[in-house]
Amino acid sequence: MAITPLVEMVGIDKSFSGNQVLHNVQFNVNKGEIHALMGENGAGKSTLVKVLTGIHDRDAGEIRVNGEEVQFINPKQAEAKGIVVIHQELNIIPNLTVAQNMFLGKEIKYGRTGILNHKKMKSLTEESLQKLGVINISPDDIAGELSVGKQQMVEIARALATNAELIIMDEPTAALTDREIESLFSVVNDLKERGVSFVYISHRMEEIFQICDRITILRDGEFIGTENIRETSFEKVVKMMVGRELGERYPTKSNQIGNVVLEVENLTSKDGTFKNVSFQVREGEILGVAGLMGAGRTEVMETIFGYRKKESGIIKLDGKTLRNGHPSDLIKAGIGFITEDRKMKGLILGSSISENIALANLKTISQNGVISNKRENELVEELINRLHVRTTGKNQEVKSLSGGNQQKVVIAKWLGIKPKVLILDEPTRGVDIGAKKEIYTIMNELTEIGVAVIMVSSELPEVLGVSDRIMVLHEGKVTAFINRDEADQEKIMFAATGGNR
Amino acid sequence: MKRFISNNISIIGPFIGLIIFSIILGIMSDSFFTLDNLLNLLRQISINALIAFGMTFVILTAGIDLSVGSILALGSALTAGLLTSGMDPVLAVLIGLLIGLALGAINGLIITKGKVAPFIATLATMTIYRGITLVYTEGRPITGLSDSFAFEMIGKGYIFGIPFPVILMLIAFAILYFILKKTVLGRQVYAIGGNEEASILSGIKADRVKIWVYSITGMLSVLAGIILTSRLNSAQPTAGASFELDAIAAVVIGGTSLAGGKGKIVGTLVGALIIGVIDNGLNLLNVSSFYQQIVKGAIILLAVLLDRRSK
Numbered sequence: 001m002a003i004t005p006l007v008e009m010v011g012i013d014k015s016f017s018g019n020q021v022l023h024n025v026q027f028n029v030n031k032g033e034i035h036a037l038m039g040e041n042g043a044g045k046s047t048l049v050k051v052l053t054g055i056h057d058r059d060a061g062e063i064r065v066n067g068e069e070v071q072f073i074n075p076k077q078a079e080a081k082g083i084v085v086i087h088q089e090l091n092i093i094p095n096l097t098v099a100q101n102m103f104l105g106k107e108i109k110y111g112r113t114g115i116l117n118h119k120k121m122k123s124l125t126e127e128s129l130q131k132l133g134v135i136n137i138s139p140d141d142i143a144g145e146l147s148v149g150k151q152q153m154v155e156i157a158r159a160l161a162t163n164a165e166l167i168i169m170d171e172p173t174a175a176l177t178d179r180e181i182e183s184l185f186s187v188v189n190d191l192k193e194r195g196v197s198f199v200y201i202s203h204r205m206e207e208i209f210q211i212c213d214r215i216t217i218l219r220d221g222e223f224i225g226t227e228n229i230r231e232t233s234f235e236k237v238v239k240m241m242v243g244r245e246l247g248e249r250y251p252t253k254s255n256q257i258g259n260v261v262l263e264v265e266n267l268t269s270k271d272g273t274f275k276n277v278s279f280q281v282r283e284g285e286i287l288g289v290a291g292l293m294g295a296g297r298t299e300v301m302e303t304i305f306g307y308r309k310k311e312s313g314i315i316k317l318d319g320k321t322l323r324n325g326h327p328s329d330l331i332k333a334g335i336g337f338i339t340e341d342r343k344m345k346g347l348i349l350g351s352s353i354s355e356n357i358a359l360a361n362l363k364t365i366s367q368n369g370v371i372s373n374k375r376e377n378e379l380v381e382e383l384i385n386r387l388h389v390r391t392t393g394k395n396q397e398v399k400s401l402s403g404g405n406q407q408k409v410v411i412a413k414w415l416g417i418k419p420k421v422l423i424l425d426e427p428t429r430g431v432d433i434g435a436k437k438e439i440y441t442i443m444n445e446l447t448e449i450g451v452a453v454i455m456v457s458s459e460l461p462e463v464l465g466v467s468d469r470i471m472v473l474h475e476g477k478v479t480a481f482i483n484r485d486e487a488d489q490e491k492i493m494f495a496a497t498g499g500n501r
Numbered sequence: 502m503k504r505f506i507s508n509n510i511s512i513i514g515p516f517i518g519l520i521i522f523s524i525i526l527g528i529m530s531d532s533f534f535t536l537d538n539l540l541n542l543l544r545q546i547s548i549n550a551l552i553a554f555g556m557t558f559v560i561l562t563a564g565i566d567l568s569v570g571s572i573l574a575l576g577s578a579l580t581a582g583l584l585t586s587g588m589d590p591v592l593a594v595l596i597g598l599l600i601g602l603a604l605g606a607i608n609g610l611i612i613t614k615g616k617v618a619p620f621i622a623t624l625a626t627m628t629i630y631r632g633i634t635l636v637y638t639e640g641r642p643i644t645g646l647s648d649s650f651a652f653e654m655i656g657k658g659y660i661f662g663i664p665f666p667v668i669l670m671l672i673a674f675a676i677l678y679f680i681l682k683k684t685v686l687g688r689q690v691y692a693i694g695g696n697e698e699a700s701i702l703s704g705i706k707a708d709r710v711k712i713w714v715y716s717i718t719g720m721l722s723v724l725a726g727i728i729l730t731s732r733l734n735s736a737q738p739t740a741g742a743s744f745e746l747d748a749i750a751a752v753v754i755g756g757t758s759l760a761g762g763k764g765k766i767v768g769t770l771v772g773a774l775i776i777g778v779i780d781n782g783l784n785l786l787n788v789s790s791f792y793q794q795i796v797k798g799a800i801i802l803l804a805v806l807l808d809r810r811s812k
Contacts (some may be wrong), residue, residue: 078804108594197751225658298744302675305702307701307702326701326706327701327702327703327704328747329703329704330707331703331704332704337702339702344696344698344699345698345699345702346699346702347623347696347701348692348695348696348700348762349695350762351692351762353696355691355692356506357687358688359688359692359699359700359703359705360703360704362685362688362689363685366684369684369686370683370684370685371683371684371688392656413703458673495540
């Protein structure tokens with residue numbers, strides 16, 4: 001091709017204190033294409049983006065934008081050349097309005113007076129949202145009250161308002177519902193027609209194959225290859241990413257389903273998010289819980305675990321009614337809960353692996369309130385080995401682990417209590433494909449020793465691939481139970497959108 | 502060795518600072534490195550150190566306690582009242598300590614059950630406890646307490662040449678060090694400061710732990726107050742005013758993060774020593790107390806700035 005790429009990166013090297021994280025990486029994006037950047041956690045994707053936008057300087061290599069060599073020293077300069085990054089943690093100030101967010105740092109004033117021209121900013125905001133085809137956001141809406149999907153639209157509108165030619169999106173769909181993903185994709189495709197390019201960073205293979213034109217794969221800081229999406233396959237991409245055949249995406253199951261362990265009867269929340277939820281989970285069974293964002297899945301689990309107050313309802317373990325005043329009661333009874341948001345609710349990021357694992361196991365490793373170092377070390381080391389946590393040692397801060405390894409630490413913490421029931425809420429979110437499979441394998445191993453597993457997930461292929469039975473929630477009510485052999489995506493979506501009953 | 506340094510990095514800075522200050526003062530004043538002066542210094546810091554030990558626990562849970570000075574005054578006044586009524590001094594002191602525990606527990610209950618931010622809750626109780634003290638004492642010192650050996654011992658006594666308040670401080674230090682380092686309660690204190698939600702979801706009864714932490718702080722404040730009362734042989738209604746600031750300063754100089762979850766009680770002891778050395782040294786050098794405040798403030802700032810840089 002004789003066309004100059006919009007952005008061209010050649011031979012990029014980058015080291016942090018002697019540790020090489022990028023080695024001779026090539027990357028280019030053409031005008032009007034959607035280019036996926038893929039690799040396991042720690043492969044160097046974010047570093048590459050940071051080198052491009054001037055957050056990090058490079059040790060070697062060249063960057064050209066529209067054929068002209070550039071050396072940005074901060075993201076503002078990159079923005080001036082039309083390169084904008086939309087981070088996974090959105091850059092929105094929640095208590096300001098949409099219009100105020102749009103013009104943050106570049107407010108329009110009446111001449112040089114310093115007095116804000118609200119009217120003009122509002123009308124321009126409205127205009128740019130309309131250009132995106134977004135009609136259900138008003139410039140006066142408080143940004144923090146919008147759904148994540150709408151906030152993202154505001155960010156895209158803001159990027160376009162600065163005449164962005166390349167928008168880099170980091171895990172844009174991680175917190176979106178299916179419907180929001182659809183509208184995001186239609187906006188992205190629209191903009192592509194108008195010549196805007198995208199770099200799309202994601203772990204979700206289905207989405208990449210659905211929307212992207214080309215894909216560049218990194219592994220351990222090395223450039224592995226760039227492929228045309230139409231000429232490659234799922235298996236090939238995975239192989240390039242992990243450097244070996246991964247085999248089946250979901251490990252084969254050999255669990256025996258036994259007696260009912262956990263029984264939930266007519267559980268109703270205090271704040272009205274869900275009503276009369278009843279279900280059972282059996283020994284060795286994986287119950288998948290599906291539903292759209294806001295269906296009340298996480299709320300049901302947090303209520304079972306005693307973290308939220310219930311209005312009414314009974315929870316029985318092995319036929320005995322549980323008193324659930326506080327999570328500690330449920331832990332004592334043998335229920336573990338891996339939360340959806342591992343950074344906010346699952347881990348103490350500034351503490352070590354050892355301290356995090358010990359947290360749910362303080363009773364086991366202590367006597368009369370005094371902690372036994374020996375018992376703590378034994379437990380922690382056993383669990384780190386059992387879950388293959390990749391770490392420099394048990395005293396490493398969890399903050400510095402990759403997403404997949406952080407999740408393994410959370411799981412390790414709960415395996416320590418030898419649970420009878422383990423609830424996993426979005427266990428593979430933000431986790432790379434190799435670690436995903438390891439997590440599925442751990443779940444299967446648990447069912448083999450008779451643990452009842454509940455897995456809440458927004459990824460339908462995962463729900464279908466892992467569960468023995470699927471419960472579907474819609475607006476706080478159970479709308480269907482579907483057995484593994486009868487389940488498919490259509491049935492689940494039908495129930496999740498309220499089609500059943 | 503490497504491991505030791507990385508584990509104690511937050512304390513090494515303040516510790517080096519302490520040594521440097523001491524050496525400078527030793528050179529400038531002949532009387533600094535005398536045994537008498539050093540023991541005197543330790544006795545001077547014991548009151549602040551005891552309060553600061555409690556404050557360390559509070560700050561580790563990401564809280565703050567502004568009411569320690571008022572608890573000190575109220576606890577001392579009530580203990581003094583019991584003594585003047587002729588109660589056995591040992592019993593009176595024990596009751597005084599329990600009052601401190603209860604006043605701290607009230608702080609804890611307001612913060613946890615009432616869901617009031619620690620700063621606001623203890624700002625309110627600081628005023629209330631002080632007010633109760635003034636009402637109870639009618640604004641006058643309570644004097645003529647007790648000439649019993651046991652009560653005099655607390656503030657003025659010596660064991661093997663070591664001032665009794667210093668021994669109390671060291672005992673409290675040893676117990677609290679053990680709690681933080683080796684017990685479930687200690688682990689829970691760090692966990693709550695690190696991430697309260699994650700701690701609750703891991704089965705930690707955060708409310709209960711916090712109530713304990715404020716109670717312990719209340720009790721230590723009254724212990725400090727009783728030492729002060731014994732030394733002066735009177736309970737002052739205005740005792741302990743602004744003591745919370747010295748205690749917070751000792752904790753912060755000692756490298757404990759105000760955001761919670763990170764810090765060590767050894768650091769607090771070093772922090773209290775640094776403040777004591779400065780006070781003591783500047784006195785020996787006959788520096789006006791007006792200048793002393795400027796120096797103290799500058800050192801707090803310096804400690805925090807150096808701490809920032811090392812991160």
